[in-house]
Amino acid sequence: MNRQSTSHYDALSLAFHWLTAIVVTIAFILGPEGFGRLMRQGIDPATRSDIVWHETLGLTVLALTVLRLLWLALRPAAPQIPMAGWMHISAKLMHAALWALLLALPVTALLALGSESHPLTLLGGVRIDQMPLIANSAIAKLADWGEVHQFLGDAIMWLAGLHAAAAIYHHVIVKDGVLLSMLPAKRPR
Ligand code: HEM
Numbered sequence: 001m002n003r004q005s006t007s008h009y010d011a012l013s014l015a016f017h018w019l020t021a022i023v024v025t026i027a028f029i030l031g032p033e034g035f036g037r038l039m040r041q042g043i044d045p046a047t048r049s050d051i052v053w054h055e056t057l058g059l060t061v062l063a064l065t066v067l068r069l070l071w072l073a074l075r076p077a078a079p080q081i082p083m084a085g086w087m088h089i090s091a092k093l094m095h096a097a098l099w100a101l102l103l104a105l106p107v108t109a110l111l112a113l114g115s116e117s118h119p120l121t122l123l124g125g126v127r128i129d130q131m132p133l134i135a136n137s138a139i140a141k142l143a144d145w146g147e148v149h150q151f152l153g154d155a156i157m158w159l160a161g162l163h164a165a166a167a168i169y170h171h172v173i174v175k176d177g178v179l180l181s182m183l184p185a186k187r188p189r
């Protein structure tokens with residue numbers, strides 16, 4: 001495996017990054033407002049396309065993140081762009097927070113559905129009515145996981161916005177190669 005430092009992330013890391021960014025943003029936009037109220041009214045979530053799409057896209061994020069973490073261990077070295085120590089540490093902390101949220105969002109959603117005995121409803125008619133393993137676990141009672149999930153959903157968008165603003169700051173003000181490193185490399189003419 002080539003571990004030499006380059007100016008760009010490899011193509012698969014690029015694909016994972018931008019696909020995840022798009023899927024997270026659409027899942028956020030479709031975040032089911034008033035879910036608890038709908039459930040209390042006895043509405044079947046399978047009849048609501050926003051809920052079905054939200055849950056399907058959210059689980060797609062989980063699958064993408066697990067595959068991406070495997071790729072992180074195997075891929076060529078990530079670009080090492082020289083920058084001030086505090087910037088480097090902030091970027092590392094931001095990445096850690098984003099990785100943690102990408103995993104915590106689907107996990108808290110499953111805890112929310114399982115602990116309240118609400119069905120998981122996905123595209124293609126996939127449906128899981130009960131998740132007894134979650135419902136009977138001690139962790140299910142530790143928090144209102146729906147509230148935690150909503151909070152984390154807002155948090156990932158705020159942090160991703162800050163992260164994108166930092167990338168644009170690097171490009172426009174610092175004029176280094178940070179933003180370009182996550183964009184496809186130009187082919188030499
Ligand atoms: C990247 C992934 C995800 C993001 C960014 C996200 C974001 C959000 C947001 C912002 C809300 C609150 C909506 C509002 O009140 O206006 C929400 C609610 C909800 N999400 Fe997600 N979500 C994600 C993944 C998932 C997954 C994987 C599932 C199901 C397996 C799911 C199921 C739900 C449910 C059931 C609610 C309603 C919670 C309640 O009110 O009790 N979400 N989500």
Ligand code: HEM
Nearest residue numbers: 013020021024025091095098099160163164167178179182
């Ligand atoms: C929901 C949206 C986003 C999420 C969850 C996210 C997450 C991440 C993560 C986890 C990394 C580390 C990647 C790796 O090591 O392979 C990363 C890197 C990067 N992202 Fe994002 N990102 C998002 C949106 C954006 C946007 C909109 C931009 C640009 C405007 C951007 C620019 C970058 C750049 C330039 C890097 C590599 C350089 C660095 O920060 O050190 N990201 N992103």
